[in-house]
Amino acid sequence: MDNISCHWKIKMNLTKFFSFPNIGDNRGLLVSIDSSSGLPFEMKRIYFIHGTKQNTSRGQHAHKKLHQVAFCISGSCVMILDDGKNQEEVILNSPNEGINIPPLLWHEMINFTSDCILLVLANDYYDENDYIRDYKEFQKIKEVP
Numbered sequence: 422m423d424n425i426s427c428h429w430k431i432k433m434n435l436t437k438f439f440s441f442p443n444i445g446d447n448r449g450l451l452v453s454i455d456s457s458s459g460l461p462f463e464m465k466r467i468y469f470i471h472g473t474k475q476n477t478s479r480g481q482h483a484h485k486k487l488h489q490v491a492f493c494i495s496g497s498c499v500m501i502l503d504d505g506k507n508q509e510e511v512i513l514n515s516p517n518e519g520i521n522i523p524p525l526l527w528h529e530m531i532n533f534t535s536d537c538i539l540l541v542l543a544n545d546y547y548d549e550n551d552y553i554r555d556y557k558e559f560q561k562i563k564e565v566p
């Protein structure tokens with residue numbers, strides 16, 4: 422994972438951030454991510470969430486196998502992470518810092534700014550069967566007593 426163009430940014434308890442370089446010149450900034458950038462998976466899908474209405478909550482699920490990295494490339498939102506026992510809140514507000522969302526990490530997104538664009542890189546195609554949308558089922562899978 423140690424790669425010149427990507428490094429762990431801060432230590433969190435439930436997950437970590439990937440940081441990618443801003444390539445800047447007098448016109449502004451550019452962020453480039455490719456298969457050599459140190460992502461923890463081969464990327465198969467990109468999607469983004471935008472135009473989110475105020476006081477909206479999205480997510481509220483975990484994935485069985487899907488691995489993702491999410492960036493707020495505009496604006497900000499808060500991600501609430503939960504491993505079945507512990508919760509952690511983190512603000513996403515940096516276009517070149519992506520939060521690692523491995524399988525079996527419950528996540529919810531709130532506090533979207535009106536200009537928020539949440540860009541997500543994923544290691545597989547969309548599959549509704551990969552979602553765990555019931556929190557009790559999630560805790561059972563995580564073997565929370």
Ligand code: T46
Pocket residue numbers: 466468470479480481489491541547
């Ligand atoms: C996640 C968080 C961060 C598709 O047709 N294709 C896709 O690739 C995706 C991601 C969704 N959809 C459809 C399925 C639903 O009809 O888009 C609709 C909204 O999806 P969902 O309610 O799952 O959206 P969020 O914001 O709750 O969750 C999304 C991703 O689905 C999820 O994988 O981890 O963002």
